[in-house]
Amino acid sequence: MAFTFYAQRIFVTRFSAAVGFYSQALALEPEFIDDDMGWAEFELGAAKIAIELVDADTEEANDLVGRFVGVTLQVEDIQSVYEDMTQRGIEFVAPPEKQPWGGTLGHFKDLEGNILSIFSM
Numbered sequence: 001m002a003f004t005f006y007a008q009r010i011f012v013t014r015f016s017a018a019v020g021f022y023s024q025a026l027a028l029e030p031e032f033i034d035d036d037m038g039w040a041e042f043e044l045g046a047a048k049i050a051i052e053l054v055d056a057d058t059e060e061a062n063d064l065v066g067r068f069v070g071v072t073l074q075v076e077d078i079q080s081v082y083e084d085m086t087q088r089g090i091e092f093v094a095p096p097e098k099q100p101w102g103g104t105l106g107h108f109k110d111l112e113g114n115i116l117s118i119f120s121m
Contacts, residue, residue, distance in 0.1 A: 007041060007048035008071050011064035012112050013056035015040075021111045022051060025088050044073070066113035078104045078120035085118075096120075 012018035019040045022028050028042040028049070038053025049071060054061045075081040078096045085108060086092060093115060096106030106118045 005047050007050040008069065009050045009052050010069050010071065010110070010114050010116075011052050011054045011061070012110075012114070013054060013061055013065055014112065015051065015053040017111050018051050022049065025085075025090055068107075068115040072105075072117040072119045074119050076120060078106060078118055081118055082106050 010018075015035065015038050019030065019033060022040070022042055023030050028044070030040055031043045031048070032039070032041040034040070040051040042049045042051075054064055056065075082092065082096050091109045093107040093109065096104050096118065098104050103119055103121050107115050108118070109115055
């Protein structure tokens with residue numbers, strides 16, 4: 001049996017705003033958007049980020065929106081990317097920090113409080 005990675009799903013309650021954030025603030029090119037389904041995909045090489053709408057009035061939304069989502073985006077120059085992102089109004093949990101294992105990580109929030117990371121070696 002062989003598996004390939006398809007997408008990391010990020011759950012949101014404001015679909016259009018989220019698509020705008022990922023396409024404009026993060027400058028990711030949407031590959032697919034379906035407003036009726038509440039589904040959008042952004043290709044990142046061999047993987048994708050998928051934005052999925054959940055109803056804000058459900059328990060599911062409370063569990064899935066506004067959490068650490070485990071998405072790490074690798075960049076060449078983390079300090080430059082961090083400065084550019086903060087100038088565009090993207091909120092970071094803290095500035096990028098050198099890790100004991102040698103890489104540098106920074107964690108930022110999307111419009112709904114989902115936390116993603118940038119990383120460089």
